[in-house]
Amino acid sequence: GQSLEQPSEVTAVEGAIVQINCTYQTSGFYGLSWYQQHDGGAPTFLSYNALDGLEETGRFSSFLSRSDSYGYLLLQELQMKDSASYFCAVTYMEYGNKLVFGAGTILRVKS
Amino acid sequence: GAVVSQHPSRVICKSGTSVKIECRSLDFQATTMFWYRQFPKQSLMLMATSNEGSKATYEQGVEKDKFLINHASLTLSTLTVTSAHPEDSSFYICSARVETSGYEQYFGPGTRLTVT
Numbered sequence: 001g002q003s004l005e006q007p008s009e010v011t012a013v014e015g016a017i018v019q020i021n022c023t024y025q026t027s028g029f030y031g032l033s034w035y036q037q038h039d040g041g042a043p044t045f046l047s048y049n050a051l052d053g054l055e056e057t058g059r060f061s062s063f064l065s066r067s068d069s070y071g072y073l074l075l076q077e078l079q080m081k082d083s084a085s086y087f088c089a090v091t092y093m094e095y096g097n098k099l100v101f102g103a104g105t106i107l108r109v110k111s
Numbered sequence: 112g113a114v115v116s117q118h119p120s121r122v123i124c125k126s127g128t129s130v131k132i133e134c135r136s137l138d139f140q141a142t143t144m145f146w147y148r149q150f151p152k153q154s155l156m157l158m159a160t161s162n163e164g165s166k167a168t169y170e171q172g173v174e175k176d177k178f179l180i181n182h183a184s185l186t187l188s189t190l191t192v193t194s195a196h197p198e199d200s201s202f203y204i205c206s207a208r209v210e211t212s213g214y215e216q217y218f219g220p221g222t223r224l225t226v227t
Binding site (some may be wrong): 042043046087100101103 | 138143145153155156157160204206209215216217218219221224
């Protein structure tokens with residue numbers, strides 16, 4: 001089966017760095033993605049890892065280790081607007097690039 | 112960037128009626144679109160993969176006769192919730208894949224369905 005686990009909630013202060021972990025029990029996927037979703041809004045794409053290692057996109061970085069079945073999203077210089085839900089998701093190329101999402105992590109940024 | 116729209120954004124209907132939700136890719140062609148359902152404070156659950164010109168592929172546990180999907184063109188997919196019941200009340204989100212992007216999906220703004 002497919003299973004992705006994330007912490008349910010994380011709280012941090014403005015300016016800090018926070019890491020949201022994603023562990024998975026699945027195989028045969030093409031890559032690990034991260035999406036951000038604000039309350040009532042649509043998910044927006046943040047980052048993608050096809051290969052092991054770190055991908056950096058501005059304040060956000062994402063990491064994947066297939067040997068450890070583990071990935072994380074790193075958010076630096078936290079801002080209040082970063083308060084949202086964050087989802088990791090695996091992409092299965094052989095099924096038309098379908099995404100299977102983790103349960104999501106609610107990030108609360110405090111001043 | 113790639114833009115996906117959904118219509119309507121909110122709909123309230125009575126139990127037993129049917130509701131159609133449209134998903135459009137505005138500035139690109141999408142051979143594959145996806146439909147998700149999201150209950151409050153929960154994750155997005157993939158309902159089906161919609162392929163232009165062919166039948167949709169439904170995820171396990173999703174009733175294909177209740178959730179009718181049609182992908183008539185490269186820019187439009189529709190989801191019809193037939194004989195809606197209160198338990199069908201949810202946030203329905205579509206997404207589309209840009210052929211050249213490989214992995215990235217662009218999500219519509221979602222449709223909030225309330226069945227009374």
